[in-house]
Every structure is written in structure tokens, then in C-alpha cells.
Amino acid sequence: xxxxxxxxxxxxxxxxxxxxxxxxxxxxxxxxxxxxxxxxxxxxxxxxxxxxxxxxxxxxxxxxxxxxxxxxxxxxxxxxxxxxxxxxxxxxxxxxxxxxxxxxxxxxxxxxxxxxxxxxxxxxxxxxxxxxxxxxxxxxxxxxxxxxxxxxxxxxxxxxxxxxxxxxxxxxxxxxxxxxxxxxxxxxxxxxxxxxxxxxxxxxxxxxxxxxxxxxxxxxxxxxxxxxxxxxxxxxxxxxxxxxxxxxxxxxxxxxxxxxxxxxxxxxxxxxxxxxxxxxxxxxxxxxxxxxxxxxxxxxxxxxxxxxxxxxxxxxxxxxxxxxxxxxxxxxxxxxxxxxxxxxxxxxxxxxxxxxxxxxxxxxxxxxxxxxxxxxxxxxxxxxxxxxxxxxxxxxxxxxxxxxxxxxxxxxxxxxxxxxxxxxxxxxxxxxxxxxxxxxxxxxxxxxxxxxxxxxxxxxxxxxxxxxxxxxxxxxxxxxxxxxxxxxxxxxxxxxxxxxxxxx
Numbered sequence: 383x384x385x386x387x388x389x390x391x392x393x394x395x396x397x398x399x400x401x402x403x404x405x406x407x408x409x410x411x412x413x414x415x416x417x418x419x420x421x422x423x424x425x426x427x428x429x430x431x432x433x434x435x436x437x438x439x440x441x442x443x444x445x446x447x448x449x450x451x452x453x454x455x456x457x458x459x460x461x462x463x464x465x466x467x468x469x470x471x472x473x474x475x476x477x478x479x480x481x482x483x484x485x486x487x488x489x490x491x492x493x494x495x496x497x498x499x500x501x502x503x504x505x506x507x508x509x510x511x512x513x514x515x516x517x518x519x520x521x522x523x524x525x526x527x528x529x530x531x532x533x534x535x536x537x538x539x540x541x542x543x544x545x546x547x548x549x550x551x552x553x554x555x556x557x558x559x560x561x562x563x564x565x566x567x568x569x570x571x572x573x574x575x576x577x578x579x580x581x582x583x584x585x586x587x588x589x590x591x592x593x594x595x596x597x598x599x600x601x602x603x604x605x606x607x608x609x610x611x612x613x614x615x616x617x618x619x620x621x622x623x624x625x626x627x628x629x630x631x632x633x634x635x636x637x638x639x640x641x642x643x644x645x646x647x648x649x650x651x652x653x654x655x656x657x658x659x660x661x662x663x664x665x666x667x668x669x670x671x672x673x674x675x676x677x678x679x680x681x682x683x684x685x686x687x688x689x690x691x692x693x694x695x696x697x698x699x700x701x702x703x704x705x706x707x708x709x710x711x712x713x714x715x716x717x718x719x720x721x722x723x724x725x726x727x728x729x730x731x732x733x734x735x736x737x738x739x740x741x742x743x744x745x746x747x748x749x750x751x752x753x754x755x756x757x758x759x760x761x762x763x764x765x766x767x768x769x770x771x772x773x774x775x776x777x778x779x780x781x782x783x784x785x786x787x788x789x790x791x792x793x794x795x796x797x798x799x800x801x802x803x804x805x806x807x808x809x810x811x812x813x814x815x816x817x818x819x820x821x822x823x824x825x826x827x828x829x830x831x832x833x834x835x836x837x838x839x840x841x842x843x844x845x846x847x848x849x850x851x852x853x854x855x856x857x858x859x860x861x862x863x864x865x866x867x868x869x870x871x872x873x874x875x876x877x878x879x880x881x882x883x884x885x886x
Contacts, residue, residue, distance in 0.1 A: 403635040404562055406430045406647075420646035428650055433566035434630035435655035436573060437724055438477055441623035442470065442662040443576060444721035445525025445714065446518070446783075449688040449776065450610075450617045451666050455673035456683040458607035460589075460597030463670060465611055467598055469618040470663045472820050474656060476619060476791065477627050479809070479817060481651045483798045484628035486807035488638055491628040492735025494803065495793050499866075506859060507789055508736035514621040514786035515732065516753060517779045519725045523547045523758045524772070525688060526718030532692045532711035541763050547722060548755045554723045562633045572720040573661065579713030580668035586699050586706055589671040598667075609834070615827050617780065621790035625735070626728040627655075628794075644807065688714075689772050726751055784828035788860045791821040796867035 406427060441447075454462050484490050489497075495507055527543025538546070557565045603611055631651055637643045673691075676698045677683045686694055692714075696707040730746045733739060739746065761775060795817055801808050809817065 398562070398633050400635070402562060403633055404430060404433075405635050420642045420649055423649075427646075428653060431634060431647065431650035432654045432657075433563065434481070434627065434633060435477075435651065435658035436661075437566060437569050437630055437727070438623060438627040438655065439658035439662040440569060440573065440717075440720045440724050441620040441626075442473060442618065442659060443573070443665055443717050444518070444522050444620075445528075445688060445718050446521045446776070446780065447617050447666065448525070448669055448714065448717055449691075450613050451669040452673040452686060452688070452691050454610045454614055455670040455675075456677040456680075456686045458610045459674045459678035460593045460671065461602040461604070461607060462611055462614055463594065463597035463667065464599065464601045465603075465614050466666055466670065467663065469615045470659055470666075472615070472824065473618040474659045475817065475820055476624060476794070477655055477659070478652055479794055479798050480624050480627040481631045481655060482648060482807065482809070483794065483804070484631040485636065485644055485647045485651065486804050488632065490632065490731055490735055491625045491790075491794060491797070492732050493738075494797050496736050496738060498797065498803075499793075503859075503862070504736060507793065508732070510786050510789040511621060511625065511732050511736070512729075512753070514783055514789075515725060515729055516757060517782035517786075518620060518622060519722060520758045520761055521776065521779050522718050522721040522725060523755070524761065524775075526550075526715055526722060528689055529711045529715035529718055533708060533715065541759060544755065544758050547718065548751060550719055550723050550726075554726055569720055569724070572716045573665075575716040576713050576720075577661065577665055577668075579709050579716065580665050580672070582704075582709050583672045583695070583706060583713070584668040586709075587672040587675045589675040594667070594671055597671075612827050612830055612834075613780075615824065617783070619787055619791070619824050620783065621786040622725065622728040622732065624790040624794055625732050626724065629728075629731040629735075641806065648807070687772070688776070729753070781832060784832055785856065787828050788825050788863065791824065792860070792863040792867055795821055796863070799867075 451466075454466070480491065483494070487494065492508075492511070496504055499507065523544055524540070526547040527540045530538050530543035530546055531540060553568075554565075557568050631647070634647065636647045672695075673686065677686060677694065682694065692707045692710045695710055696705060699706045729749075729751075733746055733749065795814075797803050798809055799814050
């Protein structure tokens with residue numbers, strides 16, 4: 383047998399090696415428990431399963447979402463808080479389906495897409511997912527760079543902030559060597575910093591509690607706020623996050639030969655994901671209401687973006703015990719750093735899953751980081767001179783995210799509905815219909831964003847022809863994915879010797 387290359391792992395690529403997984407067995411009942419029924423609820427087990435949902439929730443708190451929050455608050459006031467709540471619930475449903483797929487099959491979404499789609503479709507899905515990841519990473523890195531510029535009083539330029547943010551890859555690699563739980567604890571600290579920072583801002587702004595409650599409970603929508611409403615829903619579902627969550631749940635050691643153990647894992651993951659997104663919803667509420675209280679109905683409401691938000695906050699609320707500009711900067715930095723690291727994490731799974739690259743994880747992390755940092759550095763150098771140009775760039779990146787959403791949602795719903803893949807854990811007809819309705823709503827909303835954007839941005843006959851040709855190819859591929867979901871036949875053999883509950 384020839385010697386292995388030093389950068390290759392001996393086994394087929396998996397989300398986690400067996401030595402990396404967290405053991406969740408607790409007590410005698412785990413040795414002699416029922417094969418069919420899940421064991422009784424245990425707080426200790428809930429704690430052991432807690433982690434993946436909070437890593438997943440960071441995508442709901444990235445700089446792109448924070449910008450959507452502040453613009454929604456400044457332009458629409460408290461009137462779209464109800465929509466933020468329902469959008470978060472829709473996001474929770476999608477993420478629970480992603481977790482369900484990962485737990486029941488023992489494989490994550492990218493791996494299953496590699497197996498279930500023909501080579502040409504698999505490559506297209508991979509390229510689209512990588513584009514979505516790069517676009518998201520640019521937003522997150524730029525958000526971190528803006529925060530670093532704020533906290534350095536403008537001393538560190540945007541491009542230098544991008545370089546500093548790029549180094550977070552080494553933090554990630556360092557923490558990963560100490561185990562999954564250490565990595566999850568690090569992200570928990572960053573989420574705590576965000577919660578504390580934005581709660582402090584909430585306390586400084588003192589929004590009216592009754593208005594906030596009415597905004598959450600009473601639906602309101604006007605023609606003036608339709609664009610912000612669409613943005614609130616459109617930025618909740620992140621394509622790479624759907625892939626990420628199906629891999630994160632495999633960090634726990636689960637006996638998949640026992641249906642009761644699989645159901646137990648699904649129960650605990652549902653609880654911790656719901657708690658995680660409840661925390662993210664509260665943090666988003668803090669940001670939205672601070673800007674609603676300070677800028678709704680003012681002349682500058684339409685001009686507030688991520689770049690100048692800190693300056694406007696400082697002018698409105700002043701210094702206080704600790705200048706609100708720096709509180710905003712700390713919260714934004716925590717959001718940017720946490721989301722860029724989870725983006726690196728997602729990139730590992732996406733690349734390894736679609737391509738079955740048996741590279742060491744640190745090699746994949748460096749490749750993923752370079753793929754995002756190089757275009758981000760170019761963007762920082764080009765757009766550093768103008769706040770307006772950065773806002774335009776952000777709009778284009780939001781469009782890029784919107785384009786990719788069907789390429790995550792449709793394969794997910796296709797796979798999680800099939801008994802050949804999920805066994806007894808496939809979703810039932812009612813949940814299937816509801817899930818497809820949610821996916822259709824999200825896709826239509828993002829389609830509206832695309833039409834609105836291109837109708838105002840596309841100029842010139844040549845550019846229009848190119849856009850029309852790309853749109854036709856895009857629509858054709860989406861139709862192909864939907865048609866395959868309706869009449870699904872696996873591309874490869876259904877002989878799955880590992881990971882599927884049908885063979886339990």
C-alpha cells in the first residue's frame with residue numbers, strides 16, 4: 383500500500399471524526415434504554431446537546447441582519463417587529479428540518495446532494511453555494527472591519543480591518559484543536575457580548591415598552607415600508623447556514639441503530655435551536671427598537687446604513703456612562719467575528735461534502751478563508767472611499783444571497799421528505815405542505831427583491847441581454863430542482879450501509 387500524502391485523511395470525508403464527537407450517554411438508562419421510545423427528559427442531556435443551535439443562530443445576527451434591523455427600525459419604526467418574529471419562526475422551521483436531515487441520516491446536506499444529484503447538477507449546486515458563502519463572508523468581514531475602524535477612532539482603515547479579521551481563521555483553528563465544546567463556548571461568549579452591548583443600547587434609548595409589544599403582536603404593513611418588510615424576511619434564511627446546521631448536529635455521538643436515540647437527539651436539538659433563535663430574536667429586537675426610537679420619522683432615516691450608524695447613534699444619544707458609539711462598535715465586532723468564523727466552518731463542510739475532498743480540516747479552513755478574503759480585500763480597497771458605494775455593494779451582496787436561496791431550500795425539502803433517505807423520520811404530509819409553502823414564500827419574496835433591484839439597476843442593451851440569459855438559465859435550473867423534488871429518483875444506488883435510519 384503506497385504511503386499516504388501528509389495532507390490527506392485515510393477515511394472518507396465526514397463532518398466529524400468519531401474522536402471529535404461529544405458523548406451524550408448519561409447513566410444506566412443509556413445502556414439499556416428502549417430502542418424505539420426516546421428516554422425521559424434530562425436537563426443534563428439537554429446541556430450536552432446544547433451548542434449546535436447557538437452556532438447556527440449566529441447567521442441570524444450577522445452584520446447583514448443588523449443592517450436590515452436598523453434600516454427597518456429607522457424607516458418603519460416598530461411596525462415590522464411582528465414580521466421579524468414570524469420570519470424568525472420560518473427560519474427556525476427550515477433549520478429544524480436541516481437538523482432532522484443530519485441526525486436521521488448521519489450525513490449533512492452537502493454530502494447527500496453529492497450522492498443524490500447527477501454530476502453536472504452537483505457542480506452547479508456547489509458553485510452556487512460557494513458564491514453565497516463568499517457573498518455572505520464579504521458582508522461579515524466588512525462589518526468587522528467597520529467595527530474595528532469605529533473602535534480605533536478611524537485610525538485603522540477598512541482594508542487593514544479586513545486583514546485583522548482574516549486572522550480569525552487562526553483563532554478558529556486553535557480552538558478547534560481543543561474540541562467541539564470549547565469552540566461552542568467561544569461562540570457563546572460572542573453571543574453574550576452582542577446581547578449585552580445591544581441591551582445596553584436599548585437601555586440608553588429607552589423605547590416605549592407598549593409600542594414594542596404592539597409592534598410584535600399587531601401586524602401592520604404599508605406601501606412605504608414594503609421594501610423593508612421584504613428585506614426583513616429575505617435576510618433571515620442564509621443558504622450556507624442550512625448546510626451548516628445539518629453538519630453541526632453530527633458533533634454528538636448518537637446510536638443511530640436505535641430509533642429512540644435518534645428521536646431523543648431530535649427532541650433536544652429542537653429545544654436548544656428554539657432557545658437559540660429566541661435569543662437572536664431578542665437581540666434583533668434590541669437593534670430595531672433603538673433605531674426606531676431614535677430615527678423613525680426623521681429626515682436622515684433613509685440614509686442610515688451600517689457604515690454611518692455608529693455616528694448617528696452618537697449624535698442622537700451622546701456619551702453617557704460609556705459612549706454609545708463604542709457600545710455599537712463592540713456589538714458589531716462580536717457579530718462580524720462570530721459570523722466570519724462560522725462562515726469558515728460552513729465552508730469546510732460544503733467543500734468536503736460536495737467534492738469529497740479528504741483534506742485536513744485546517745487546509746480546508748485556509749482554502750475557504752482565502753476564497754473569501756481575497757475578494758473582500760479588493761472590495762475594501764475599491765469601496766473604502768465612499769459610504770454610499772459601500773451601501774450599493776451591500777445591496778448587490780443581498781441580491782447574491784437571494785439568488786442562492788432555492789439551491790439550499792429545494793434540495794433540503796426534497797431529501798427530508800423521502801423515505802428512502804430518512805426512513806421513519808421523513809416529514810409527514812402536513813409538515814411537508816407547510817414547509818413547501820414557507821419555502822415558496824421565501825423564494826417569492828426574494829424574487830421580488832431581485833426584480834425590484836434589477837429594474838432600477840440594469841441599464842444598457844448588452845447588460846440587459848446578459849441578465850436575461852442568466853435569468854433564463856437560473857429559472858430553468860430551479861424548475862429542474864422542483865421537478866426532481868416532485869418525482870424524485872435517487873441518482874445512485876439506495877444501498878446506504880451507513881447513516882440511514884431505514885437500515886436500523
